[in-house]
Amino acid sequence: MEFTKMHGLGNDFIVVYGESRLPDNVSELAVRHCNRFFGIGADGLVYILPSDKADFLMRIINSDGSEAEQCGNAIRCVAKYVYDNGLTDKTELTIETIGAGVQPVRLSVEDGRVRQVRVDMGAPILNGPDIPTTVEANPVVGFPVAVDGTEFRFTAVSMGNPHCVIYVDDAAGFDLYRWGPLLETNGLFPRRTNVEFATVRSRDRIEMRVWERGAGPTLACGTGACATLVAAVLDGKTDRKAVVSLKGGDLAIDWDESDGRVYMTGPAEIVYSGTAE
Numbered sequence: 001m002e003f004t005k006m007h008g009l010g011n012d013f014i015v016v017y018g019e020s021r022l023p024d025n026v027s028e029l030a031v032r033h034c035n036r037f038f039g040i041g042a043d044g045l046v047y048i049l050p051s052d053k054a055d056f057l058m059r060i061i062n063s064d065g066s067e068a069e070q071c072g073n074a075i076r077c078v079a080k081y082v083y084d085n086g087l088t089d090k091t092e093l094t095i096e097t098i099g100a101g102v103q104p105v106r107l108s109v110e111d112g113r114v115r116q117v118r119v120d121m122g123a124p125i126l127n128g129p130d131i132p133t134t135v136e137a138n139p140v141v142g143f144p145v146a147v148d149g150t151e152f153r154f155t156a157v158s159m160g161n162p163h164c165v166i167y168v169d170d171a172a173g174f175d176l177y178r179w180g181p182l183l184e185t186n187g188l189f190p191r192r193t194n195v196e197f198a199t200v201r202s203r204d205r206i207e208m209r210v211w212e213r214g215a216g217p218t219l220a221c222g223t224g225a226c227a228t229l230v231a232a233v234l235d236g237k238t239d240r241k242a243v244v245s246l247k248g249g250d251l252a253i254d255w256d257e258s259d260g261r262v263y264m265t266g267p268a269e270i271v272y273s274g275t276a277e
Helices: 026-035 072-084 176-184 222-234
Strands: 004-007 011-017 044-049 056-062 091-099 101-110 113-122 140-147 150-159 162-167 194-202 205-212 216-218 243-247 249-255 262-266 269-275
Touching: 004 072, 011 072, 011 140, 026 044, 026 162, 044 072, 056 072, 072 091, 072 101, 072 222, 072 262, 072 269, 113 222, 140 176, 150 176, 162 176, 162 222, 176 194, 176 205, 176 216, 194 222, 194 243, 205 222, 222 243, 222 249
Parallel strands: 011 044, 056 091, 162 194, 205 243
Antiparallel strands: 004 011, 004 269, 044 056, 091 101, 101 113, 113 262, 140 150, 150 162, 194 205, 205 216, 243 249, 249 262
């Protein structure tokens, strides 16, 4: 298997191009190669495949072998990969995802290399059962969830994949390892959920840490940053444009009032290329 190791703000991926479809043993491959001690090490295994709906199709397998519907950091990596490797000369192209449909991306190019990627992440899904949660509300704002004797209040958003946003006093110091897995697998979320712990610093800046479904704590989550901004707007805590600061760096998020769609802008980087069995 030929691969390229890439990351978006430290959220890292093993990117594979050249297959016509996912291998039958893709879950096994993801678990083996994403292992940081005995494999290449990554948060997920990403395949760039042919699409009959867009310029390319992205499929992402989490480090636990489950498939993610969408990943904002991965889609930026895919966009950089296809341009930097001469697979397209477009600076505006489309990438198909299995959970969020076809997503337009716009590339900022300097010296023949992609430096920033702006992704149209689509309109957020706010109706509880469609996210999905078991909560019959639209939107799901400030709903209580009890885990291990502690009650949190969350706002639920789907960006093609489910998110549970919880406000805390200190996102950077919050115990992700204790609370993340308990919330991810709570019965309110029938397909599990990504969990964002957010601290609003101002009307245009949010600090956030994430526990990703199927991957655990990661340095960044693009869909999570989008969901966090949407939740903060619904909760009246921020304006519709804000910088979301993650452990790996910053993403600029804009929930456009004119079209209702969320736009994410951030970098992607190539680390190295290699081969693996």
